Amino acid sequence: MIQVYSDVISFRGSHYDFGYKQGELLKDSPILPNRNKQWASRKKRHFVVNEERAIKLLTKFLPGIMDELQGLADALGWKLEDALKEFGGYYVEYGRSGCSILTGPTFFIRNYDSRPDSYEGRYVLYQPSDGGYATIGPSMQITGRMDGMNEKGLTMGYNFINRIKSDDGFVCNMIGRIILEACANVDEAIEVLKEIPHRTSFSYALLDASGKSVVVEASPRSVVARDSNISTNHFEMLTEENRYRMDDSIRRQNLLQAHRKGNINQAFQMLNRTDNEVFSKKYGAWSGTLHTAAYAPEERKTWFAIGADRMPVIFDFNRFLQGEKMNVKRIKGELDYHTPFINMELL
16 A cells, blocks of 8 residues: 545636746656656657647637746746647647546546556646636646546536548647636537547546536547536447447446436445545556545535545635635645655655
């Protein structure tokens, strides 16, 4: 067992100032050195971007992100193009991962499954002063979001499907950030997902404050939406995009189907308790559960736990939106593995 944690980062202000603040935090963090070690052999192949196209698309879908990238670059003493490659979320691949999502009319529960040494350990609350909706959720690639909720109650989480036949486009976490900061409801998010270029195949589960729940199946070739309250790691409509082996994805889907009528607490326990067989400890295979996140769009509250059989830390997002200071600085947890998150010194 190893002790791990996520740092809680809260900020109100312009995108540039937010980027600069994050850059200052990164200078004193192991995140960048650890990531450079892990990705050194892949950078030449996976960190190539069409800069002009990436900037054009980022400016279109999330205008403030270029200011955030400039702030990151200035704080780190980098060129903007280097920040774009590291944090722009365009044309970068990640390792495979699992993940399970269950929604109800008033809640959204998600297990994020991957390897601990790919996880940044950052839980971010951001209220922009220069455009875009305030958001809350865990980060990926610093600027991206792997799941989260915005001030309108729109909630998003994604599930990996396949990276075969990938194409130029945005990766899942930047798409998640764009959805949360630019869209007020499920319908607006669907329109963005149909317009934005996708690097690889992912499902995006969406729930808004009205209780509308959909799963959007997105690949570089096609995007379709279906009404659903369950998402694992296979497509129901774009079946030609699925991986050859889907046994575990279907197994988790069936388990969630049997428990889809509970309340938020029952749903959270369903995903977080090890005896329910949805929580996974397969960390070496990129499919161990790192966090369980819950979102209540109507109440604007979020729950977050790292590791199995945990009591969640609960955030009242409304209080943050009203200007209150967040007292929680770190969310602690424990994993049945030997390698920590990359915000810690790797063993």
